[in-house]
Amino acid sequence: MALVFLIGIGGVQEFSGFLDIPLLIRFYFMLAGFFNYLLGRALYYSSFRFIGVTQSIAISSTYPIISVAFAVTVLGEKVSVLQFVGIGLTLSGVYILLMKGRK
Amino acid sequence: MNRLRGQTEAVLASVCFGLAPLFAKKGLLSGLNPLYGATIANATALLFMILFFLAAGQHKGWTSATKQGVMFAVLSGLCNSVALVSYYWAMAIGKVAIVVPVTCIYPLFTMVVAYLAMKESEVIDVFTVIGTLLIVIGVILTI
Numbered sequence: 704m705a706l707v708f709l710i711g712i713g714g715v716q717e718f719s720g721f722l723d724i725p726l727l728i729r730f731y732f733m734l735a736g737f738f739n740y741l742l743g744r745a746l747y748y749s750s751f752r753f754i755g756v757t758q759s760i761a762i763s764s765t766y767p768i769i770s771v772a773f774a775v776t777v778l779g780e781k782v783s784v785l786q787f788v789g790i791g792l793t794l795s796g797v798y799i800l801l802m803k804g805r806k
Numbered sequence: 807m808n809r810l811r812g813q814t815e816a817v818l819a820s821v822c823f824g825l826a827p828l829f830a831k832k833g834l835l836s837g838l839n840p841l842y843g844a845t846i847a848n849a850t851a852l853l854f855m856i857l858f859f860l861a862a863g864q865h866k867g868w869t870s871a872t873k874q875g876v877m878f879a880v881l882s883g884l885c886n887s888v889a890l891v892s893y894y895w896a897m898a899i900g901k902v903a904i905v906v907p908v909t910c911i912y913p914l915f916t917m918v919v920a921y922l923a924m925k926e927s928e929v930i931d932v933f934t935v936i937g938t939l940l941i942v943i944g945v946i947l948t949i
Contacts, residue, residue, distance in 0.1 A: 706831070706834075713861075713882065714899035715909055721842060721845075724838060724842060724846070728822070728833045728836045728838055729846055730831035731829045731830070731832045732829065732830060732833045732843045732844075732847045732850070733846060733847070734826075734827075734829040735825075735827070735829040735830040735833070735847045735851040736846065736848060736849070736850035736851040736852040737827035737850060737854060738822045738823075738825045738826040738829070738845030738848075738850065739822065739823055739847065739851070740847060740849040740851030740852075741850075741855055743819045743820045743823045743826065744819070744851075746815040746816070746818050746819035746822065746862050747815070747816070747819040747823075749812075749815050750811075750816040751812075752808075752811070752812065752898065753808040753809060753811050753812025753813075753815070754812035754813055754816065755920070755928045755929060755934075756916060756920050756924065757916055757917045757920045757928055757930060757934055757938065758812075758813075758816070758846055758934065759812065759815075759816045760912070760913050760916045761913045761916075761917075761934075761937060761941050762816035762817060762820060762936040762941075763817075763819040763823060763845025763946030764814065764910070764912070764913045764941060764942075764945060765820050765824075765825070765944075765945065766820045766821075766823035766824040766942055767910070767945050767948050767949055768820075768824070768944070768945070769817050769820055769821050769823070769824020769825065770824040770825075770827050770828065771948055772824070773824060773828050773886050774826060774828065774880055774931070777828060778828070778831075778908075779809065785947050786947065786948050787881065788941075788944075788947055789944045789946070789948035789949075790944065790948055791944070792859075792885045792941075792943050792944030792947065793940065793941050793945055793948065794944070795813060795858070795909040795940050795943030795944070796936075796937045796938065796939070796940030796941035796942075796944060797817075797937070797941060798937075799933050799936055799937035800933070800934065800937035800941075801813055802864045803931070803933040804842065805935065
């Protein structure tokens with residue numbers, strides 16, 4: 704459905720623009736689609752069967768932290784003090800949810 | 807065991823969601839219109855999903871799908887699509903510094919809706935509320 708919307712929006716713009724995109728750039732977006740919309744979503748929906756929707760959505764919504772970790776290690780980007788505080792709070796929240804109900 | 811599997815899957819989903827923007831960023835560095843990128847990403851996922859269904863013989867499972875199950879799956883897709891288009895719309899007319907943190911509060915909406923509409927299957931206790939709040943605040947600070 705999202706694809707139909709996007710193609711609709713793309714139609715308003717220049718549709719032939721797709722043909723001009725270099726192969727390597729297309730490959731990057733194909734990888735992004737594979738990890739995000741296919742593998743990520745499959746795991747995300749699968750987790751609903753075993754833990755609550757609230758817990759699953761809260762845990763999977765921590766992806767910006769993962770992005771920051773990859774951006775620092777792969778792209779060499781810098782992390783601010785505020786971001787460190789944010790990462791600490793997020794990880795604390797995940798820890799509480801993972802430990803919830805365990806003895 | 808099932809609980810551990812669910813938690814592991816949710817964490818791995820987060821890793822996949824977190825890894826994807828890196829590839830998108832690499833692609834966008836070429837100056838490509840993000841809409842084209844999003845369309846390629848969606849089309850790839852759809853293609854691989856169809857191939858996977860056919861290769862794994864999962865398409866036979868369609869016969870066991872109930873009307874209610876299909877209806878909720880379609881509703882979920884509709885919500886995702888409206889969210890995606892609204893996000894682009896908001897980005898076009900609003901400031902990124904406001905739009906992105908606001909979109910990150912969706913786990914709070916899920917928690918409230920789950921509490922109101924799914925009381926029989928969702929356990930919303932004080933740990934869930936504190937954990938979710940910490941994650942949302944932490945993510946907003948990280949962006």
